Amino acid sequence: MSRVGRWVSEHVVMVIALLVLCYMFLPIFFVVLMSFNAPTSRLNYEFQAFTWDNWLNPCAPAGMCESVVKSIEIGFLATVFATILGTLVAFALVRHRFRGRAGTSLLIFLPMATPEVVMGSSLLALFTTAGLAGTLGFWSILVAHIMFCLSFVVVTVKARLAGLDSRFEQAAMDLYANEWQTFWRVTFPLVFPGILAAALLAFSLSFDDFIVTNFNHGNTITFPMFVWGANQRGIPPQVNVIGTVMFAIALLLVLSGGVLQRRRER
Amino acid sequence: MSVAQFGGQVAAEAGGPGAGEVEQERRRGRVGYLLLLPGLLWLVIFFLVPTVQLVATGLYDPNGSLDTGYAMTWSFSNYWDVLVQYQEQFLRSFGYALIATIACIFLGYPLSYAIAFKAGRWKNLMLVLVIAPFFTSFLVRTLAWKSILSDNGLIVETLKTLQLIPEDGRLLATPVAVVTGLTYNFLPFMVLPLYASLEKIDPRLIEASKDLYASGVTSFRKVTLPLSAPGLVAGTLLTFIPAAGDYINSELLGTPQQRMIGNVIDNLFLVQLDYPAAAASSVLLMVAIVCLVVFYVRRAGTEDLL
Structure with a gap:
């Protein structure tokens, strides 16, 4: 016992x-x-x-596959812009001295601490005041997604950069590499895993966003918007096919990433 | 990779920074501003300005409409009016978010602890499993709870057999369903920061406390728990803030009796088109959350997190 x-x-x-x-x-x-x-x-x-x-006719519900394509387009563009802008900010924060550091950090932290419903509604209030209410659609969703993905990219890339030993770069310079060579041959390869992780995070945040999109979508239907609309009329089972496929793809990506890393460590 | 490794050794021998650093430092200053500019500009235009606009919209004349336009009348009463009218939804949002956060602590702590200290070679697999639910859509996952908690589903039938709920009882469309959904959706936000701070604890500290005759419980209370406090505080904030503003769970799993403040804001903005009241509610939600967060972080003694 x-x-x-x-x-x-x-x-x-x-x-x-x-x-x-x-x-x-x-x-x-x-x-x-x-x-x-x-x-x-x-x-x-x-x-x-x-x-x-459902698996044989995944696109049977009208408009569903179009909404998935729309989400992928927005997710891709938002990821590219947010990753570039965010990586630049992260480099400035870790590697450069400038005034207003505390304010900058606060500005980057705030969007992550703000409820999505507040962010979405404040953007709508701005767009309406600017007289853009009738034009809302693809561009306004994209603008909003870049905005909330940015902070997450900054934080992710910053963590990777801060953990990087700056003596690697000093050594490259000592070995007569110029700044440009040092950046592309030493710094960038070392930071790349962080940038990749940030990009994947940004894509999944954008692809999955409902609340901010709901306020600023105009007539553009993303996949979460489709599911929300379908919920009023009854959910077609094909929605779960898309959910399953998304899950399988993401799991595959993560697992293969892990295997690659383990192989490289050997 | 090999260049970097070789360089590291050389640098370790060579030591500190070389000459000409001052000139380089000054140039770097200018480059720094250039790197910051586009990103910060984006955040200022599409985050800061809208927030100011939201506060202003909350002060517009409540008798205006979208067609005729709103006049700025500094109607501070808008804020008081929505607070009185929607106090029930405000209180419910914070109540549900609080219960969900506490549930996340009780579910998330053992999970993070097991991953950090007990998982051994399964550690990475368990971490992947924690984030795996994120891999599929938030809405689709929340809808799945509709199937799980459905009236003839396994869980409801089991609870009926055990006489824990009455014969005509149901889970769907009750506060239980909404809080279950909230807890489920935000649990990973609790687990990840908790794991990060538990992982950093030196196991020798726990061993030392055992050597000094602390029981398992005492050792946990006096060593592990205080050392994991930063993760616990971060996890609480990451769970509570989105849960308080969420309206997907209450919309999909609840009824109008479980409406939260998010539903109200969505409805005022997109259905009733009452912008001043909608903006005022949204600002109040933000202010309430900021106050709670500042108070909580002060009490927890972890100001350096902010």
Whole structure:
């Protein structure tokens, strides 16, 4: 009995941790399950019967695949702009001296600490006041996404840069590399994993955003906007196919990234 | 890579910075401003200016409309009016967010602790599993809870068999469903900072406390918990702030009786088109959150986080 007791006390944290992980995975399991569902009515959230139909006709619901494409376009452009602007800011913060450092840090921190509903509504208030309410659409979503992705890029790249040993660059200079060579041959390759991580984060933030987009989308429908609209009429099961595919692609990317890194370390 | 490694050794032997540093430093100053400019300009135009505009919109004449335009009448009463009218939704938002945050602490702490100290070679896999739910859409995941908690679903049936809820009881469309969704959606934001600060703890400190005859509980209370405080505070903020402003969970899993302030702001802005009231509610939400955060961070004694 005491042996059982000791085993429990030693492993109880792990058991709780695994249960919590199950809680986190329960919805994913249901997303996959419901992608094979053949619903009997439009407002149906219980598993009825197995079918391949949703996977064979993923674009059957009108407008859904178009919305996915729109989300990818916005996500890609927002990622490119936010990553470039954010990386420049991160370099300035870590490598350069300038006045107003505290104010700059605050300006970068604030968007991350502001509820999305406040950010979205304040942009709408600005656009409306500027008389742009009728033109809202692709451009306003893009502008908003770049804005909230920027801070996350700065923080991610900054962490990588701050952990970088500046003696590598000094050594390159000592070996007669000029500043340009030092940057592209030494600094950039060392910081690149941080930039890549920041870009992936930015893309997933943009692709998945609903609240800010909802205030500034005009008539443009992104995938989250499509799901929100569909919820009023009943969710087509194909939404879960898209959810499953997204999950599989992201998991594959992360796992292959891990394998690559392990191989490089050997 | 090899250039960098070789360079590191040389630099370690050569030591500190060389001559001509002063001239270079001055030039770098100008480059610094150039690097900052585009990013900061973007944040000023599309974050700072809109926030100021939001405060101003909250002061517009409440009798105006989008078609006729709003006059600036410095109507401070707008703020008081929405506070009175929507106090229920304000209180509910902070209540739900508080409960969800506490639930996240109780679920997230054991998970982060296990990853940091018990997982061994499974550490990276468990971390990937923590962020994996992010890989699929927020809305699709929240809708999945609709299936999980559905009236004839496994969970409701089990609770009925155990007589924990009455025969006609349901989970969907109740506060329980909304808080469950909030807890689920923001749990990773608790786990990641907690793990980061637990990971930094030197295990020898915990061993030392055991050598000094501290029991497991005492050692946790006096060593592990205080050392993980920064992660706990960061995690609490990252969970509480988005949860208080969220309206996806209450819209998808609740009913009008579970409306939060986010639903109100969305409705005022996009359905009723009452911009002054909408802006005032939005500003009040932000002010309330800032006050709570400052108070909490002061009390927790971790000012350096801000």
